[in-house]
Amino acid sequence: MNGRAKKAAQPKKKANGYKMPAPIPVGEVINDTISKKKWRIGPSIGVGGFGEIYSACEHTSSPKKTSNYPYVVKIEPHENGPLFVEKHFYIRNASKDEIAKFMKAKKLTTLGMPSFYGNGSHEYKGEKYRYLVLERYGKDVWSLFKEAGRCFPPATVFQLGLQMLDVLEYIHSKGYVHADIKGANILMGLKKGTENQAYLVDFGLATRVNEKEFKPDPKCAHNGTIEYTSRDAHLGVATMRGDLEILGYNMLQWLVGELPWEKNLKQPKSVQNFKETFMKNIRNEIKQFTNVPEALIKYFEYINSLKPKDNVDYTKCRQLFESYLKSEGVTKTGKMEFIQTKKRKATRVDDKNNDEELNSDEETTQKVLKKNTAKQNGDIKLIKRRKKAPTKSVVTEENSENEEPDESIEKIPTRSKKRKSVEPAVLVKVKKTKMAPKATPPAKKNHANISTQTSAEKPKVNSRQVSFDSPICEIIGEKKQVRGIKISESPNSSGDIFDDSFTIEEKRTRAKKNLLSDEEVTVKRVVKKKVTLKPKGKSWKNTPAVLNGRSPPK
Incomplete structure (x- = not known):
């Protein structure tokens, strides 16, 4: 080590390159050698771009509250420049006599030009500062x-x-x-x-x-x-x-x-x-x-x-x-x-926001009722509106405003929701007249009715397509004949109305261990059964009695 003593830390510089002054303690007295006055430093009231601003008072007074300091002192390190420019501007142009002279010439009662009360240099902890004393003002x-x-x-x-x-x-x-x-x-x-x-x-x-x-x-x-x-x-x-x-x-x-x-x-x-x-x-x-x-x-x-x-x-x-x-x-x-x-x-x-001010609920209710009482019949439920919006056109019958409602029309109140229309909310539900179903004409004898054909009789379109035209039930043991193809007897009714190739299989099984009884239970399940079709030679005897409107040859 060279034994040299460490220098005191220098005040930091701001981004604009100006050096900021070290904090001045409250009660520090600065001496103005030009005006022969002394000023007592008060609490800091702000920091500028190149210095700090303190409240101040004359040396003879010692106010207890910050609001009782009638002056401010702007302080900056001597190497900075802005306060130097400002100080000389005030010295040359802001004397009380000059300001009063201008106000008299322009017939002004007040002028927003501040006056200065003192300036000079002050040394604190080996650092030299420049200061300026001005009148204290309010908020900016x-x-x-x-x-x-x-x-x-x-x-x-x-x-x-x-x-x-x-x-x-x-x-x-x-x-x-x-x-x-x-x-x-x-x-x-x-x-x-x-x-x-x-x-x-x-x-x-x-x-x-x-x-x-x-x-x-x-x-x-x-x-x-x-x-x-x-x-x-x-x-x-x-x-x-x-x-x-x-x-x-x-x-x-x-x-x-x-x-x-x-x-x-x-x-x-x-x-x-x-x-x-x-x-x-x-x-x-x-x-x-x-x-x-x-x-x-x-x-x-x-x-x-x-x-x-x-x-x-x-x-x-x-x-x-x-x-x-x-x-x-x-x-x-x-x-x-x-x-x-x-x-x-x-x-x-x-x-620009086009929203208008909100109206009170009572005023809105009175205005709407007064406007629409003579026009609307039935139950009315008013909707609270928060925004005024252009009204939407409502489709109604011509000249129907003052007519009695038809018996087939039932007016029900709407549920509360936001609406843009200024008219009261009325929902009209029309009852639809149920028509009696027409009787299905009886099927002709020996006539192949396409609506009652089973899925096996109809041509296969798509394996993934579901057909709903299968017969609801099947007589056990009945032999069905489809286009000359004889299908073997089915021991039970169809397991699925959508496919005749399913059968029900019965199987005896022992109950689960957690049951107290050892009784066997019969379980039925549907299994798929392969159907073997044995085609025979075509014959006119296997065709329906009537084909395309013509009788078959005898």
Whole structure:
């Protein structure tokens, strides 16, 4: 051994290549040398793609409950980069004075742009960390979306869209694009009076607007969250029209539950092609969904009309969203309802379920009785229906609705089962009149009746074919003559009515040992008997008295 001491285990790296920070204990104090403030770390409230988020408070206070921490601290190892970008964006563009100035110019009472309260570096167990202190907010929109069954009411979707348009206008006015708008990065207000205000956070991918000529950059291709990435970002260029496009994809997902390309997210190029096709034929492509308001379709059409370097007309976009909210009687700052109450979840047309809501049993019974009492006679048994289905045509006699039923018709109630017809279930059973059998005419004397011929007399067709025309019984010892062939006497009646070659054999046998008696028992069994036929020369005397309607020669 070389005697060298082992190094401390380094924090693991995530799949994206960013190093995750070691856990910071509750109560750890970090010092902000710039603002001359100290912050106390609270319980962790989440882990991001490159760091961890902790609740926090000022050093002088020590809350006992997690809900009493009014701030959050985002921490990442110094070698990571996203928090560095976000920290400098906040320092340059998110001061309270700048935000207040913009709100006054636009006559806004609230704005979803977060403010920062401190930043700096902190060392813990020999590891150097970068941190950023922000205001604490409530639940993120993605969590609310999943809780609502992946569908928001349309009015809530356009309320969120309007509030995000205000934030995007502020960011774009500072020469930046967000490039990663999604439900997980939109948080609802936590303070009293801000419960219905959404805040756009996480500026780790914020990029300065490129003033140069629009040129694809393969190194930055497909940046962002793949399901919402704009067509420009797929080419590696972040644009202002791209931010609007990303917002549009989010709004469409909040309305319909799933974007058309969500099943191909592992193939960025395939997703890019999907989006190109979708945006080129926006009206035709959006027909695959139901309940998509016209305002959102016009919003996408306006995005298509923009060139990469064009300035966005935010007023026009707001008018599209506000016109829809006005038609629904909702305001931008009104209460947001995240649970769908009135309308069904929007779905694709080809997957649309045609089932209607179930009716109560009492209402169904009253409606059917009121409708059919005058039309139907006899016993009626109503069937409970769970689904409304098109009625099937029933074949009945003409003009028979108001006539008395015939005596030969008996109406019986049907057994309970599912039926698709809205008419009450009535089964009509017609009694068939039994006809008296016709008497069989007497057979002529010396006439060979084909219906009473034995199986031996009839020509052999198939050895496996069973014949049922043998005589029921046979007179013991009677000699039968078949077409001139004389058969020897049979000691007993036929053993099988299907074959005359069987006889019954009697055999004495001793009883089984388990019986108490030694008495012998006679057992009868059927055995097959060979029949020897001795053909004789043909003679007209052996033929029936009448043959083919003619008498034989004398």
